[in-house]
Amino acid sequence: MGEHTYTPTAKDLSYTFGGVPPVASLRSGDVLTLFTEDCFGGAVTTVDDLPSQVCTFPYLNPVTGPFFIEDTEPGDTLAVHFLSIVPARKTGVSSTFPHFGALTSTSHTAALQPPLEERVWLYDIDAEAGLVRYRARNSDFTADLPLDAMHGTVGVAPAAFEARSTITCDAHGGNMDTPELRAGTTLYLGVNMHGAMLGLGDGHARQGQGESSGVAVEIAMTTTIAIEVIKGVPTLWPRIESDNAIMSVGCARPLEDAFRISQHDLVGWTAQLTGLDTLDAYQLVAQAGTAPVGNVVDPNYTMLASLPKHLLRGADLYGGTHERLRATPHPDATGTGAP
Amino acid sequence: MGEHTYTPTAKDLSYTFGGVPPVASLRSGDVLTLFTEDCFGGAVTTVDDLPSQVCTFPYLNPVTGPFFIEDTEPGDTLAVHFLSIVPARKTGVSSTFPHFGALTSTSHTAALQPPLEERVWLYDIDAEAGLVRYRARNSDFTADLPLDAMHGTVGVAPAAFEARSTITCDAHGGNMDTPELRAGTTLYLGVNMHGAMLGLGDGHARQGQGESSGVAVEIAMTTTIAIEVIKGVPTLWPRIESDNAIMSVGCARPLEDAFRISQHDLVGWTAQLTGLDTLDAYQLVAQAGTAPVGNVVDPNYTMLASLPKHLLRGADLYGGTHERLRATPHPDATGTGAP
Amino acid sequence: MGEHTYTPTAKDLSYTFGGVPPVASLRSGDVLTLFTEDCFGGAVTTVDDLPSQVCTFPYLNPVTGPFFIEDTEPGDTLAVHFLSIVPARKTGVSSTFPHFGALTSTSHTAALQPPLEERVWLYDIDAEAGLVRYRARNSDFTADLPLDAMHGTVGVAPAAFEARSTITCDAHGGNMDTPELRAGTTLYLGVNMHGAMLGLGDGHARQGQGESSGVAVEIAMTTTIAIEVIKGVPTLWPRIESDNAIMSVGCARPLEDAFRISQHDLVGWTAQLTGLDTLDAYQLVAQAGTAPVGNVVDPNYTMLASLPKHLLRGADLYGGTHERLRATPHPDATGTGAP
């Protein structure tokens, strides 16, 4: 097991999954502590820094990486376990963004109305207290919300020689924007090319389900992951395992197709794990499952289908990968702060 | 305060919201214990009773009622609090149904493929232990799931002189199929005609989020509600209040429109309750809200937008209706079993 | 064959399909000349009459009828042939309407943006020249467009005891808003209750495909229809027959489901008419069919699937109903102008 740290400079950041050369190599079993910039590349630091003015398309939502994962081929699965996700700054930022979000017309749900006002909110992050402080802009209203740090964007190079913007998500992962991707969980991604090409970024101090304004509480992160390569086991859509649940991720529009993909994958996974036939597994998922909403704002929306693990009665989940990675000792993370 | 009981005969059941004369009258402050049939009218009692054979369209998803609520007019709100929802039988039933559900082509998401196998599952309901026992049909797999009794269908007569099938949901409520409609919650429905015309049915011993197979653990219920009329306060889309959260319900296709409706309503409600301006409320909901999925199978899908009540800092919620109804003494429910 | 005329007063108009007593009775073979009001009930007569101010919800989109069609039962088909559709006024009217239309957020595709400006356009109708004159409001631009008179709304009482607003469309017809419903075509509607209960209205001097602004060139009409009852032949979704084509209508959201419904119906219809098996019919429709867009603005959207009749090689279409009705002599239409 190797322990690595990686802190990118601005020019090392990536804006696509696929089509980008690797910044470093990792092996199965390695632990990596890395720094990720926020979705605005750190350019929004006051409420007067309007994202549409201080950021330049397509230099949005940078990811750290890609990391070449040795000995991975199409048909393998890459497991990425989050040992820790720690805010690397004291202030998180959110905003509205012109014609982006669930409660506005957009470039695709096109309308003739002018955009909503672009407005920035700053959040105080108190990592020790585990709090994120919301402050209204037009009143003195404040609210302390639980810190629930996560990565919005984690993915590998897509199949079919594609390179996809880090703004979107699909079968390769990407901008899934689900609050389920927090420390303690393991993400399984199907490998589409030699080296897998893992990248991650878009840390959120927290977000609501659906991320309806289009922007979470964005913040740079110092994150430690442990990875494992599962040879010869394909994974079609991203899957997440926590201590208590298995989850299938669907990314699509309309939202019901994201729901269908995630439910379909979970039904098949459940059937495989339990020996139930397909309809019996469908029935079990329909009554016992939950459907945590990811984002309803990105180019593809995200829905998860989740089932409590105790219903699987000890079935073999990717050969015990999650338990193994969960037990990985956390390295000392010094030296990985913001550049 | 009046205490009432009502047990319908088969011919007293309704299959639409609107267009049906009332079965009884209630007043603000009344408590009613009533019996509701299951969505199959009680016709499925063994695994050989295929719903498409033992049921006859449109005699599906019967509701008990409608109840004429005295002194209600368009522009008022009817609050329906669930004091208790108790399974009235020892066995719940679920099934697949030809071309209905999320993981099959349907009458509207039309395809040329033959339907999935129609299959029935029976569930043992142990109300004392609070358990619902799933039994696979094609193996000996069983699983005990938590009993979480709820009503899938609650509504009033729609606006615009419409009568809507109890299979669908919309601004008048109806077949919302959200697991949030459990005992201890208050449902707020906008009144669209003199008398409101409240009906309810479609008890579920439990359901997963999304109800992906199209059918929950269906069961007759003995339910006690307490109602209150809130004069001169309109409610555009159904809202739910629990002890800990406020929730707005959206019913639509595609699913993102159900999401948008629910988020839009919750943002407006939050702004009104907190004094935040619209964008500040949007931001708060986006970071602090959850989006519990209702159904993704009915003619309209259901999404909820939910916010913790403590963020409202004691704001006046419908004049304290929920707390008042929550404190209503539960009447003796004798005499309301299955006919 | 009976010839009838009918001119409603304002209080005779209907605002739902279903739930309304008949205004008159007709028999198979009858010819009826009737007057229909425009979708605003005639209340918009100058560019200063903003619909949201001069109209009152739900008194929008009135239909003339319903007409009780003798000897009709569920499982029959009602054929409605349009012998003529003639503008009953010299001026048509269109508008934007707050939060209604394809290029604006709406009540369901909900956003926080304020509505577009509400604006009214008047069109000169020159029935003799067959022209409809567009006049810009904010410049001197004008354009003469072809008169292509049609009915946006034609339907019968829905199934399942429903009453549906005349604003929406579904399997019973209703507000389909397709420019294909012009004189010379025959509309086939499945009968859902004894008497069928035919109503029609919402005349358009013309409309574009999709009706993207939400409002066509609205005008009162004097219309002559000939009807025929086809006993024992069910029709699931509305179908249209012209001299050259057969068309299936799908009404749904999202728009691809309206497409799927219409294509599915046309494939089945083609298979039945030609003896092709289902996949061979699917292939023929896929290569030879067109998909005329109806509306993309109403509560349900409309798509049509169309196939040239010559490909059917003389197959029996509803027993020759269209040819028979097409040959019906046109009665003298005096006495049916605006009241």
Next chain:
Amino acid sequence: MGEHTYTPTAKDLSYTFGGVPPVASLRSGDVLTLFTEDCFGGAVTTVDDLPSQVCTFPYLNPVTGPFFIEDTEPGDTLAVHFLSIVPARKTGVSSTFPHFGALTSTSHTAALQPPLEERVWLYDIDAEAGLVRYRARNSDFTADLPLDAMHGTVGVAPAAFEARSTITCDAHGGNMDTPELRAGTTLYLGVNMHGAMLGLGDGHARQGQGESSGVAVEIAMTTTIAIEVIKGVPTLWPRIESDNAIMSVGCARPLEDAFRISQHDLVGWTAQLTGLDTLDAYQLVAQAGTAPVGNVVDPNYTMLASLPKHLLRGADLYGGTHERLRATPHPDATGTGAP
């Protein structure tokens, strides 16, 4: 003006837009005659060649190119005029494909049903008579359909460093699958990177609107294009100009968003060309426009919004590019047949 010919070998074909080095360079004013393979790479030649067996993902829907267009930069527009599109073989091919098409569940509209039968149809192409002969597989039914040769897939490298599979379409063009892309039309594509990187393929002898089976009458083509670079004029979404109409293309899911994009673009274009303000242009498009359906099967669906050119009263359309290219003499096309 340079005249060029280009015939690729199999290894020269591309499977993405973006991420591929150019095969040759062209200049504004050049004429190019090129060969394109069919969407199956020519591998389906008998009804027993099932595409899922004889083709290998992702080697589907190859395009010829990319061609580096000299002196193009982001912010320019590339005009591609189709002087001729001529079938390069005597037989076209179509098929069903497992879980692909409008009338089947798919990878994204996921269901548990088995796929439809995979079946291949061969079409005789009679280019002289202008006919395409359909032959049923399970009966002796045949039908002669008009030859209407077109390219399903034409595009440039996408923005934001993306590489997109040739299976999909988006703002960069790609697999639009619209029957409007026939000889005599000019396609305008916004340039996203230096050199534009034009590719085209996916010839159809004809297709129905919507391409509901997922596969048109696929055939290799010998195609002659004339190109022009319009400096400093950006084009956001693909646009098509014919002798009689201007058309805006929208690519998205759900289908109403493709509709919205196309209508929104056409309204803006019309306003710019006529001097109408936005609402007046919206009104004109809503009453005078058509909405030709492209595909309702690909990862993004395609809708077009079309307006008759005569309504523009001689407005300057991209500086007269279409007329200029339309007048280009057609070169001798010898030497561009199938390899």
